[in-house]
Amino acid sequence: MQIQPDDIVFVLNPNSGNAIHPRQLTAICRAATEQAGRRANIITSRSPADAAQTALAAHEAGAAAIFGCGGDGTLSSILQGLPARSPTALGAVPLGTANVWAYETNLPMTPLAAVAAQLAALNGSPGEAMWIDSGRVWSTEADGSVGSQRFLLMASWGLDAAAVSGIAASDRRSRIKRMLGEPAYFFSAVQEAVGRKAWSIAYSLDGGPTQTVDVGLMTVGNTRMLGTWLEVNPRATVVDGELDLLMFRGAPWRALALSPFARHGWLPHGPGVSNLRFRRLEITPLGDPPPMQIDGEIGPTSAYAIDVEPQALRVLCPNPAAPVLGG
Ligand SMILES: [Mg+2]
Numbered sequence: 001m002q003i004q005p006d007d008i009v010f011v012l013n014p015n016s017g018n019a020i021h022p023r024q025l026t027a028i029c030r031a032a033t034e035q036a037g038r039r040a041n042i043i044t045s046r047s048p049a050d051a052a053q054t055a056l057a058a059h060e061a062g063a064a065a066i067f068g069c070g071g072d073g074t075l076s077s078i079l080q081g082l083p084a085r086s087p088t089a090l091g092a093v094p095l096g097t098a099n100v101w102a103y104e105t106n107l108p109m110t111p112l113a114a115v116a117a118q119l120a121a122l123n124g125s126p127g128e129a130m131w132i133d134s135g136r137v138w139s140t141e142a143d144g145s146v147g148s149q150r151f152l153l154m155a156s157w158g159l160d161a162a163a164v165s166g167i168a169a170s171d172r173r174s175r176i177k178r179m180l181g182e183p184a185y186f187f188s189a190v191q192e193a194v195g196r197k198a199w200s201i202a203y204s205l206d207g208g209p210t211q212t213v214d215v216g217l218m219t220v221g222n223t224r225m226l227g228t229w230l231e232v233n234p235r236a237t238v239v240d241g242e243l244d245l246l247m248f249r250g251a252p253w254r255a256l257a258l259s260p261f262a263r264h265g266w267l268p269h270g271p272g273v274s275n276l277r278f279r280r281l282e283i284t285p286l287g288d289p290p291p292m293q294i295d296g297e298i299g300p301t302s303a304y305a306i307d308v309e310p311q312a313l314r315v316l317c318p319n320p321a322a323p324v325l326g327g
Contacts, residue, residue, distance in 0.1 A: 005062035013070030032115035052081030071096015118316035127318035159252035216252035234265035
């Protein structure tokens, strides 16, 4: 179906973690949208590239909003196609393994309530469509050209990315993920931490002096949570025009040992942990490049910089009082 101006576009990810029949989901999205007096345009995405293409088409057609029906990975795929500062707002129907964006912004977790609440926010009552920051990771492509990837939540180097890669590379760990959901990442991290040394890197913040450090984990957050368990950046907001960096010095097992303290804002004060804010981070590996993840998907090991795009993304926020939204 051709996308029309002011349409509400839904991108269905048939591979998302939670099982709901696509026909049932389509009916729910359509009903909630018509109830709000708008036109639903429902598109099944066959791949992340497909979702990105739909997002660009929605932007070009002047769609009012585009909803990712799936997990944070689905939102990330949409973000890759949505140009910075597009007036087409991003919404979420949380159906993934972790749904960190929905969790952090206090979205309703059932599809009907989630769509209804976000469409109300699009009309400004209750809630609002907010302009928020997004992050961008810069990397070198195989042919030497510059590539970039936007993120909504978090990018990280080291142990956490090794855990993500470990699940992707192992049938057994993938099975555990399907069975247990999010705890599978913790078990994968334990396996990856055994016997691993820290990664040496050089970095510079906002054009400042270059420093060297050995890290087991380095997270760059637009938002606060790594998964829905670990509050790594307790002070981060998506409206302050900066990203929050947390560096865990030493071997990966040290970062793992500190993870129980990722509640109540303790983590940034842990031994060997630094918490900094920046607008642009440049990084050069001094040995083997650390593995990287971007919004829960494996990222490029050739990444050399991350910067913030202030107020570059419009999102639907039924609960603007959520702390990560600056409320
Ligand atoms: Mg921020």
